[in-house]
Amino acid sequence: MFPKFLRSTLPSMKESPGVVDLLGVLAYAELSAYARMTEDAATLAPSLADRAALSELAVTEYAHFRLLRDRLAELGADPDAAMTPFVGALDAWHAQTRPTDWLQALVKTYVGDGIALDFYREAARLLDPSIAKLVDEVLVDEGRSQFAVERVRAAIEAHPAEAGRLALWARRLVGEALSQGQQVASARPELALLLMESQQEGHTDISRLFAKLTEAHNKRMAAMGI
Amino acid sequence: MFPKFLRSTLPSMKESPGVVDLLGVLAYAELSAYARMTEDAATLAPSLADRAALSELAVTEYAHFRLLRDRLAELGADPDAAMTPFVGALDAWHAQTRPTDWLQALVKTYVGDGIALDFYREAARLLDPSIAKLVDEVLVDEGRSQFAVERVRAAIEAHPAEAGRLALWARRLVGEALSQGQQVASARPELALLLMESQQEGHTDISRLFAKLTEAHNKRMAAMGI
Incomplete structure (x- = not known):
C-alpha cells in the first residue's frame, strides 16, 4: 500500500480512474x-x-481472477471496492441467462469467454505494459474453450434442429450482456470513456464499441455452426 | 492402457482392487x-x-481431483468408472449437509477436509510409493483450511452462544459421513477390507476405523473451540 499522494507517481499507475474500474469489472466477471x-x-x-x-x-x-485481484492490490486499489460496483450487473446477467441444459451451458461458456477476451484485448491496447503482460497471460488460455465449440458443432451436426434453438439462446446471451453493459456504462462514465478512447478513432459513441463486440460475437457463432 | 494379464506386473499397480476404489472415492470427494x-x-x-x-x-x-484422476489413468483404470460407485453417497452427504450460513460453511469445509485428509493418510500407509507421493502433494495443502478455524474461533469468541449451534452442526456433519461411509463399506467390501488392513492390528471391524475417524474429528472440533 502507498499513501494516496504517492500513488500517482507509481510508474505502473495509469492516471485514468477508469483503469481500476476496468480491472474491477474483469475481476468480478472472472470470479462470477x-x-x-x-x-x-x-x-x-x-x-x-x-x-x-x-x-x-x-x-x-x-x-485469471487471482491475477486481476493481485494487480489491483499492486496498484494500491482495494480489490473488493473495485469489484463491488459491477456485482449487480454481472449477477443479473447470470440470473437472466441460467442454462437449462448442457449445450446451453457450453454456448454460454464460449460466448461469455469471448466477450471477456474482447474486453481484455481493449484493455491491452490502452493500459500500461505491466497490465499488457497480465492480458497476455490471460490470452494464453484463449484456446481452452475450443472444446465447447467442438461439442456444440458435433451436437448440431447430429441434430440439425438444435441450431435454431441454440442461435436464439446465443442471441439472448449477447442481448442481455449489451443491456447490462449499457447500464454499467451510464453508471460508470469513466470506464465508458476509457473504452471509447481505446477505439482511437475519435468516436465517443458507446454503441460503436457494442457494434464491434457484436461483430466478434457473430464470428464466434459461425465457428460453432449456429 | 495395458492388457489385463499384464496389469498385475506393472510396478506401480497394487494387487488389491480396493486401490482403484480408494482413489475413485477420493477423486469424487474432491470433485464434489x-x-x-x-x-x-x-x-x-x-x-x-x-x-x-x-x-x-x-x-x-x-x-487434488486432477492428481487423483491422472493417477487412476496411469494405473490403467477408467477414472469415471472408478468414481461412479461413490457419486450417490457423496452427493447424498452434501445434500443432507447444505450449510445455511457462512459459519456452517466454514465448519463444513474444515470437517470435510479433515475427514478427507484422514483417508489420504490411511492411503499413504498402504499404497505403493508413487501414490504416497501423491498423498504428500495433497498434504502440503493441509494448512490451507486453517483460515476457517481462525474465523470460527473468532466468531465464537465474539458470540459464545454460537458454540452450541455449531457443535450440533459438526456432529451432524460427521454423523452423516459415518452413515454414508457404512453404506459404501457394505457396497464395496474390497475398499472396506483395504482400509481395515491398514489398521495393521488384525481387527476386521469397520467400526474401529470409524472410531479412529471420530477421534480425529473431536480434535478438530477442539481446535475450532466447539
Whole structure:
C-alpha cells in the first residue's frame, strides 16, 4: 500500500480512474464466471469427464481472477471496492441467462469467454505494459474453450434442429450482456470513456464499441455452426 | 492402457482392487467438495474477500481431483468408472449437509477436509510409493483450511452462544459421513477390507476405523473451540 499522494507517481499507475474500474469489472466477471461454470458443470454435464472438462475451464477463470485481484492490490486499489460496483450487473446477467441444459451451458461458456477476451484485448491496447503482460497471460488460455465449440458443432451436426434453438439462446446471451453493459456504462462514465478512447478513432459513441463486440460475437457463432 | 494379464506386473499397480476404489472415492470427494465449496462461497460469504478465500480452497480441491484422476489413468483404470460407485453417497452427504450460513460453511469445509485428509493418510500407509507421493502433494495443502478455524474461533469468541449451534452442526456433519461411509463399506467390501488392513492390528471391524475417524474429528472440533 502507498499513501494516496504517492500513488500517482507509481510508474505502473495509469492516471485514468477508469483503469481500476476496468480491472474491477474483469475481476468480478472472472470470479462470477468461475462460480457459475462450476455449478453448470456439476448440475448439467452428461458425464463425469464432461463435468471435469468444464470445471477445468472454471478453475482457469479463477486463476485469471487471482491475477486481476493481485494487480489491483499492486496498484494500491482495494480489490473488493473495485469489484463491488459491477456485482449487480454481472449477477443479473447470470440470473437472466441460467442454462437449462448442457449445450446451453457450453454456448454460454464460449460466448461469455469471448466477450471477456474482447474486453481484455481493449484493455491491452490502452493500459500500461505491466497490465499488457497480465492480458497476455490471460490470452494464453484463449484456446481452452475450443472444446465447447467442438461439442456444440458435433451436437448440431447430429441434430440439425438444435441450431435454431441454440442461435436464439446465443442471441439472448449477447442481448442481455449489451443491456447490462449499457447500464454499467451510464453508471460508470469513466470506464465508458476509457473504452471509447481505446477505439482511437475519435468516436465517443458507446454503441460503436457494442457494434464491434457484436461483430466478434457473430464470428464466434459461425465457428460453432449456429 | 495395458492388457489385463499384464496389469498385475506393472510396478506401480497394487494387487488389491480396493486401490482403484480408494482413489475413485477420493477423486469424487474432491470433485464434489470443489463444486459445493464454490457454491457456498458464492452464496454465503459475507464479503468478496471471504468469497475469494473459500474459493481458493475450492480450487485447491480441484487440483487434488486432477492428481487423483491422472493417477487412476496411469494405473490403467477408467477414472469415471472408478468414481461412479461413490457419486450417490457423496452427493447424498452434501445434500443432507447444505450449510445455511457462512459459519456452517466454514465448519463444513474444515470437517470435510479433515475427514478427507484422514483417508489420504490411511492411503499413504498402504499404497505403493508413487501414490504416497501423491498423498504428500495433497498434504502440503493441509494448512490451507486453517483460515476457517481462525474465523470460527473468532466468531465464537465474539458470540459464545454460537458454540452450541455449531457443535450440533459438526456432529451432524460427521454423523452423516459415518452413515454414508457404512453404506459404501457394505457396497464395496474390497475398499472396506483395504482400509481395515491398514489398521495393521488384525481387527476386521469397520467400526474401529470409524472410531479412529471420530477421534480425529473431536480434535478438530477442539481446535475450532466447539
